[in-house]
Amino acid sequence: MKIFFKIIIALILALISWEVLLGLTIVKLPGTVNHPVFGNTYKQGLLIWGKEGYSITYINSLGLREKEIASKKDNEFRILSLGDSYAEGFQVPDNKLLTAQLNSLLNKDKSSDKYFNVINAAKSGYSPSYYIHFSDFYKKALAQDYTIAIIMDSDFYRDSFDKNQYIYLSQKDNSYNINVNKDFKSNKLAIFDKYKGFQFLKNYSIVNIGAKNLLHMLNINIGQGGKPKNKKKTDIKKYDPLIEWSILNLKNKYENIVILYLPEIDYDTLEKGKSDYESLTESYCKQYNVSFINMRNDFISYIKQSKQPVHGFFNTKPGEGHINVHAHGLIAKRLHKYFNEKF
Amino acid sequence: MIFSSIDYFIFFIVIISLMMIIRPNSVKKGILLFSSYFFYAYWDYRFVFLMFLMSIVNYYIGIKIEKSSYQADKKKWLIASVIFNLCILGFFKYFNFFIESANFFLDKVNFRLPLVEIILPVAISFITFEVMSYVIDIYRGSNKSAGNFWDLALLVAFFPHLIAGPILKPSHFLPQLDKDIIIKWKNVEYGVQIFLVGLVKKIVIADRLALFADPVFQDPSGYSNLTVWLAVIAYSIQIFCDFSGYSDMAIGSAKCFGFDIPANFNMPYISRSVTEFWRRWHISLSTWLKEYLYYSLGGNRKGEVRQYINLMLVMLLGGLWHGASWNFVIWGGLHGIALAIHKLWSTHVKNYFNTELFAYKFVSWLVTMVFICVTWVFFRSQDFATSGLIVQKMFYMINPEGIKWYATSIIAIIPFVIAAHYIGARLNRYAYFKLNTIKGLFILFFVILGLIFLQPLQSSPFIYFQF
Known part of the structure; x- marks a missing residue:
């Protein structure tokens, strides 16, 4: 009996030690809450992200990676930046985020009395259907003057029709319906969602990391949910109407919008041309007179000149994964140029 | 089966549990030998026979060397053992290497020797060195032959060191087999x-x-x-x-x-x-x-x-x-x-x-x-x-x-x-x-x-x- 208690005490102490260590170095999540508009989203609080790059950041009451958003001032020009995990940029420190850098670049120009406030409204897993669906809420709650929608190929071929997402599309003749997945909980560790009483455990770093690794060790499929991987980008004809529908709806829903396109870079053949999705997005933006920025040339020139990739971090293989600080900086500069020309 | 796999943990627990239950030492040694062969067969069962062959041939040569009265005879048996072991190693590991190296020069006269599809048996280099050291030690008189074939087979196949060593010195390991195998906390x-x-x-x-x-x-x-x-x-x-x-x-x-x-x-x-x-x-x-x-x-x-x-x-x-x-x-x-x-x-x-x-x-x-x-x-x-x-x-x-x-x-x-x-x-x-x-x-x-x-x-x- 004595040894049994010793085992329990030792195990608990070891778990507490690892919870602290992992929370400081790999991942510490603030937990989730069921938001009336966004559905299952991060709770307000501190978030530590050590996967790929490293950041200690704050999640506000809207589940956004931002400080609490105050009511709009008279001279404030508010820019809303929409995107997925690439723009949300947990891998990048707060001050290196594209929104933070754009903010400081815009406010450095003191020629006008305008005060620019760039808000990072990007969230992991989001795609144009989310931006379209939440447009009224954004307008009402955030009252932006301008919107940046950051999009990429995978928004179309991977995310749009994925029924494991909170928002997904279904096709009806030549149009699309936006569906809300009420049962959506999380795209990770779906195994815990089966047992509602144990969902809180996901907020602990030891469970979040340990369960995934343990199940991987045991070769058990953990039901990653949200993001089906390696979905082939076939049949561009299927996605052509979707791209057109997305561009048109973004234009209709957002008064002032610029679409910023994040290209997929093939680091082995940098000169490889545009993807079909990229060309279609560009041509529909032109057709419907929507401002369009393609980061391809900026990225490639930078890679050639500096020899540094714009994807990947010290923790991961360069050229793979999310965009890094270099890319965030390039995007901020390009948007700064765009807004300077615009105003 | 690798040490860092779940399979190995299950395997290990089963073997150690059996060793705790069973009493006769000869049966324990038998279990260790069988489990070692199973461990090896987990990769490729075909080469279990090769390992067995190398063990039995070297065991036989070891006895021959030990029983030979004349140094010249001992030397003949030693050479036979070295040739046998190196031929096996040379064929499985180096045959294509030598062919490719020869082809580098033969290419200049537009001639190529064909390569042979050979599967490299796991741990062949370690096994070869293990059996060679056994025979050479007997030849030099620094160690005696194993008490029985199964002891040598266990020295060669003992699963903890089988795949990547350490290469055991027969004079260090064989005496340990003479003692009872007892699992102690x-x-x-x-x-x-x-x-x-x-x-x-x-x-x-x-x-x-x-x-x-x-x-x-x-x-x-x-x-x-x-x-x-x-x-x-x-x-x-x-x-x-x-x-x-x-x-x-x-x-x-x-x-x-x-x-x-x-x-x-x-x-x-x-x-x-x-x-x-x-x-x-x-x-x-x-x-x-x-x-x-x-x-x-x-x-x-x-x-x-x-x-x-x-x-x-x-x-x-x-x-x-x-x-x-x-x-x-x-x-x-x-x-x-x-x-x-x-x-x-x-x-x-x-x-x-x-x-x-x-x-x-x-x-x-x-x-x-x-x-x-x-x-x-x-x-x-x-x-x-x-x-x-x-x-x-x-x-x-x-x-x-x-x-x-x-x-x-x-x-x-x-x-x-x-x-x-x-x-x-x-x-x-x-x-x-x-x-x-x-x-x-x-x-x-x-x-x-x-x-x-x-x-x-x-x-x-x-x-x-x-x-």
Whole structure:
């Protein structure tokens, strides 16, 4: 009996030690809450992200990676930046985020009395259907003057029709319906969602990391949910109407919008041309007179000149994964140029 | 079945449980032998028969040598054994290597010899050296033949050391088989801790560093000079932790059954000369090469020049033992040259220096480490062209620019390397944690949980499995 208690005490102490260590170095999540508009989203609080790059950041009451958003001032020009995990940029420190850098670049120009406030409204897993669906809420709650929608190929071929997402599309003749997945909980560790009483455990770093690794060790499929991987980008004809529908709806829903396109870079053949999705997005933006920025040339020139990739971090293989600080900086500069020309 | 797999844990628990239940020692030995063959067959059952054949032929020759009255007869049997063993090794491991090397020259006269599809049996190099040492020891009179065939079969096949050593000295292991195999808590407690240190070295350090070193070695031209240096350093740590981790797991597993397997590494990266490095690195192989090859060639008994030639020959063959590739031969050759130079230095130059000075010690260590790291380039690279490219990049002989990738893992891993070394060194002195105290149990759980949390999702195979 004595040894049994010793085992329990030792195990608990070891778990507490690892919870602290992992929370400081790999991942510490603030937990989730069921938001009336966004559905299952991060709770307000501190978030530590050590996967790929490293950041200690704050999640506000809207589940956004931002400080609490105050009511709009008279001279404030508010820019809303929409995107997925690439723009949300947990891998990048707060001050290196594209929104933070754009903010400081815009406010450095003191020629006008305008005060620019760039808000990072990007969230992991989001795609144009989310931006379209939440447009009224954004307008009402955030009252932006301008919107940046950051999009990429995978928004179309991977995310749009994925029924494991909170928002997904279904096709009806030549149009699309936006569906809300009420049962959506999380795209990770779906195994815990089966047992509602144990969902809180996901907020602990030891469970979040340990369960995934343990199940991987045991070769058990953990039901990653949200993001089906390696979905082939076939049949561009299927996605052509979707791209057109997305561009048109973004234009209709957002008064002032610029679409910023994040290209997929093939680091082995940098000169490889545009993807079909990229060309279609560009041509529909032109057709419907929507401002369009393609980061391809900026990225490639930078890679050639500096020899540094714009994807990947010290923790991961360069050229793979999310965009890094270099890319965030390039995007901020390009948007700064765009807004300077615009105003 | 690899030590770091769930399969091995199940296998190990089943075997140790059986050993605890069963009483007769002969049955216990039988179970160990059967489980060792099962362990080997888990990779490829076809080569179990080859291992059996090598064991039985060498057992028979061992008896013949022992019973021969005349030295000439003993020698004939020894030669027969050496030829038999080397033919098997040569056919499976080197046949295509020699054909390809011959084709390099034959290409010039538009002629090519055909390659043969040969599957390399796992651990063939280790098995060959094990049986050879058994026969040579009997020939030299330094050991007797095994009491029965099954003891020799167990020496060869004993699963903890079967795949990647350490190469056991028959005179050290066979007497242990004469004693009863008793599972003792003290041994299990000690063995589990050594095993866990090895597992940490493998999973937390080596596999993590592989994620950095592998891509750089794959495409060195794309990375900056400093990144290439870091990758070479990372590989140097990776190969040490991978191989010494495996050895620790072998020693720990054997200890649980009550068997002592000698340490295979002794902090090799603190060496201040290549000679010292080889006393600390892969000790069972360097001992084998010294006792069975270097001494057979005459060692240092035939003059200074002959000694340098012997050192060179031993290291060239030692390099080739690692793999059928010219890269390994170059690696071995470089170490042979370094050993000869160090011998020359020690004999003729060293006395002019104050070797007790810190500066002397530090420079000796630094020169040794740079040399060891550079030679690992040849060991790791997929071909000679890649090795050349990496070395040129390291020493600014070509454009040093490229992707600057300073992997966090190489910095983050340092505390683990120190901890693994420190705890490993303590374990060697039998200063281990008592697993019935809260402190001991806390460390046990902390390490086991750490293995779960810190394992990279992409694991690398043990480097020495290919040999």
